[in-house]
Amino acid sequence: MAVLASVSLLATLAWCQPPSPLVDRVGATGFLQLEADSFRSLSPREQAIGYWLSQAAIAINPIIYDQLSRFGLREKRVLEMIVSHPEQVNRTAYPKILAFTKLFWANRGNHNETTAQKYSPDFNFDELRDAGLAVIRHGGTSFTEAAFLKELGELKQPLFDPDFETMITAKAPRGGLDILQASSNNYYSGVKLADIAKFTERFPLDSRLVNVNGKLEEQVYRAGTPDHRVPPGLYAEYLAKANSYLEKAAALAEPAQAQAIRDLIRFYQTGDPQDWIRFGVDWVQNNAAVDFDNGFIEVYRDARGAKGSSQSFVTVIDNRVNSLMVKIAANAQYFEDHAPWAPQYKKQGVKPPLAKAVESLIETGDFHVTTVGDNLPNEDEIHQKYGSKSFLFTGTTRAFSRATGNSALEEFAASAEEINVCKKYGDEAEDLLTALHEIIGHGSGKLDPKLAHDPAYYLKQYFSTLEEARADLMALWNVWDPKIQQLGLVSSPDVAKAMYYSSVRVALTQLRRNPKGDALEEDHQRNRQLIVNYIRDKTGAITEETRGGKTYLVLRDFQKMRQGVGQLLAELMRIKAEGDFDAAQALIEKYGVHFDPALRDQVVARYAKLDLPAYWAGINPELSASFDGQGNVTKVQISYLRDFVKQQLGYSAMYAARSGTR
Ligand SMILES: [Zn+2]
Numbered sequence: 268m269a270v271l272a273s274v275s276l277l278a279t280l281a282w283c284q285p286p287s288p289l290v291d292r293v294g295a296t297g298f299l300q301l302e303a304d305s306f307r308s309l310s311p312r313e314q315a316i317g318y319w320l321s322q323a324a325i326a327i328n329p330i331i332y333d334q335l336s337r338f339g340l341r342e343k344r345v346l347e348m349i350v351s352h353p354e355q356v357n358r359t360a361y362p363k364i365l366a367f368t369k370l371f372w373a374n375r376g377n378h379n380e381t382t383a384q385k386y387s388p389d390f391n392f393d394e395l396r397d398a399g400l401a402v403i404r405h406g407g408t409s410f411t412e413a414a415f416l417k418e419l420g421e422l423k424q425p426l427f428d429p430d431f432e433t434m435i436t437a438k439a440p441r442g443g444l445d446i447l448q449a450s451s452n453n454y455y456s457g458v459k460l461a462d463i464a465k466f467t468e469r470f471p472l473d474s475r476l477v478n479v480n481g482k483l484e485e486q487v488y489r490a491g492t493p494d495h496r497v498p499p500g501l502y503a504e505y506l507a508k509a510n511s512y513l514e515k516a517a518a519l520a521e522p523a524q525a526q527a528i529r530d531l532i533r534f535y536q537t538g539d540p541q542d543w544i545r546f547g548v549d550w551v552q553n554n555a556a557v558d559f560d561n562g563f564i565e566v567y568r569d570a571r572g573a574k575g576s577s578q579s580f581v582t583v584i585d586n587r588v589n590s591l592m593v594k595i596a597a598n599a600q601y602f603e604d605h606a607p608w609a610p611q612y613k614k615q616g617v618k619p620p621l622a623k624a625v626e627s628l629i630e631t632g633d634f635h636v637t638t639v640g641d642n643l644p645n646e647d648e649i650h651q652k653y654g655s656k657s658f659l660f661t662g663t664t665r666a667f668s669r670a671t672g673n674s675a676l677e678e679f680a681a682s683a684e685e686i687n688v689c690k691k692y693g694d695e696a697e698d699l700l701t702a703l704h705e706i707i708g709h710g711s712g713k714l715d716p717k718l719a720h721d722p723a724y725y726l727k728q729y730f731s732t733l734e735e736a737r738a739d740l741m742a743l744w745n746v747w748d749p750k751i752q753q754l755g756l757v758s759s760p761d762v763a764k765a766m767y768y769s770s771v772r773v774a775l776t777q778l779r780r781n782p783k784g785d786a787l788e789e790d791h792q793r794n795r796q797l798i799v800n801y802i803r804d805k806t807g808a809i810t811e812e813t814r815g816g817k818t819y820l821v822l823r824d825f826q827k828m829r830q831g832v833g834q835l836l837a838e839l840m841r842i843k844a845e846g847d848f849d850a851a852q853a854l855i856e857k858y859g860v861h862f863d864p865a866l867r868d869q870v871v872a873r874y875a876k877l878d879l880p881a882y883w884a885g886i887n888p889e890l891s892a893s894f895d896g897q898g899n900v901t902k903v904q905i906s907y908l909r910d911f912v913k914q915q916l917g918y919s920a921m922y923a924a925r926s927g928t929r
Pocket residue numbers: 642704709734735738
């Protein structure tokens with residue numbers, strides 16, 4: 268019946284002369300076109316599965332806007348109404364509204380998804396109002412003037428007041444507020460941390476907690492069951508839509524993958540944590556060529572580290588890099604045995620994690636292009652029994668390195684040697700770090716049997732930082748192990764040097780992502796700073812030097828640094844295994860959180876001269892399907908639109924029929 272977007276001319280020409288993947292810029296944000304040429308070598312049946320899983324990914328995409336802000340979906344609707352009618356809007360206002368809308372999509376709202384901080388538009392309230400009214404008067408929308416003016420009145424403060432709801436996630440709040448009250452995300456409404464202490468959540472991962480007249484209520488995210496025994500909950504519309512596409516994917520999938528997909532359908536119907544675990548167990552044991560995830564997955568956005576962000580990706584295997592992953596996974600027990608931590612925390616009979624190098628067909632919700640590796644599922648009870656599955660997003664890594672070049676390396680490296688080594692082996696080191704981080708990092712270690720809950724329960728807001736640091740440190744520890752060369756994982760011993768140089772340099776360069784304040788919020792940034800500052804303090808292998816007004820982090824001794832890596836790794840493993848909150852807090856607060864704002868200003872200024880993006884948004888490949896009379900997919904084509912606006916408006920069109928009913 269319907270045939271979706273056609274192959275663009277650009278994508279056809281691209282074959283002769285590959286264009287830069289950096290296709291657009293708004294201020295410090297670059298828009299990166301992802302490519303997934305491996306899709307073309309799939310069978311027609313696999314391609315159809317990829318199409319339906321991608322539709323399910325698009326179906327859940329609106330949810331994250333609501334999770335990150337209670338105003339998110341309403342703001343999105345207003346902005347999309349305006350940018351989809353360029354011809355009706357004032358020519359001075361339109362480019363400003365369009366630029367803001369691109370950032371809004373890139374960040375899934377008006378807080379920067381990396382720094383969690385709010386950003387403001389370059390247009391004013393009157394310009395937005397006049398633009399909206401012009402579109403409405405042309406009949407381009409189902410909004411009435413009165414309804415629009417009322418809506419805009421309510422959105423004025425969330426959109427234009429920089430001091431209103433300033434942070435998605437505030438783990439170090441000020442002004443007497445606790446971490447929940449100071450966070451503007453929508454996981455809690457009127458709830459204090461202390462309220463939850465005596466409350467048992469039935470749906471810890473997938474619910475919103477609301478204070479209703481002094482009583483705590485749990486609003487579960489679910490579609491409801493067809494027999495009405497389980498009633499619909501929050502986000503029912505989106506989850507039911509996703510389920511309708513997941514059904515179509517399941518009908519085409521091999522039995523094991525079909526089972527996993529049907530488990531997810533069940534979970535989206537009930538919201539029941541047991542159904543989520545069942546999905547994880549079946550999902551982690553399946554390794555289909557077209558793989559996916561879809562669910563309430565990462566807990567970084569919740570200051571408590573409990574509530575999951577809605578997110579999805581669909582991938583195809585990248586056979587070129589896949590062999591690297593398979594070799595590391597096959598030797599997982601070796602790396603566990605050689606870990607620098609106490610013997611009682613070493614796992615026996617490590618089940619090699621399922622690892623795969625992939626290209627993304629689509630990334631939606633809270634899954635961002637900056638994620639170059641992922642290890643899932645997150646639940647320790649599944650890890651312990653069934654292992655985990657690791658993804659290395661090689662298509663993404665390639666796009667990044669082609670888009671950025673070497674200018675930042677030349678500016679921030681402390682020596683000519685560092686520049687040389689990183690130019691030669693930087694990409695290889697990064698791929699290897701990601702692979703080791705995901706495959707033998709997160710999956711490693713054994714917990715103290717006395718722990719009654721997951722470590723996250725004990726370590727609270729420090730858990731994610733600690734776990735990311737542990738995974739990075741496993742890579743940094745093992746890259747010097749002779750096994751790495753024996754397995755042929757590196758083309759030169761200097762890959763280890765490149766990995767060390769890069770992980771030191773990043774503590775400096777990542778400061779550019781925090782233009783305000785003097786504290787890091789994002790867990791990966793905290794983990795990288797923790798590692799570098801700890802090693803500086805404990806071993807002296809790294810020093811800070813200023814030459815001609817420019818600050819450098821100088822790596823003086825690789826093996827001394829490795830000793831520091833081992834020391835910190837052993838301590839973090841102990842903290843995780845024992846759920847030692849006080850130790851986690853002391854370490855992370857001392858080394859991982861605070862930075863010198865003057866140094867940050869210097870870094871920002873040096874970056875500004877390079878004119879590179881500091882933040883990134885991905886443009887997904889487009890899958891367009893042809894159908895027969897019964898609605899079955901007959902053919903799927905992949906193309907690269909290189910047009911973020913068209914893609915995002917296309918995603919919204921899935922729910923367009925409803926847009927006027929509010
Ligand atoms: Zn990680």
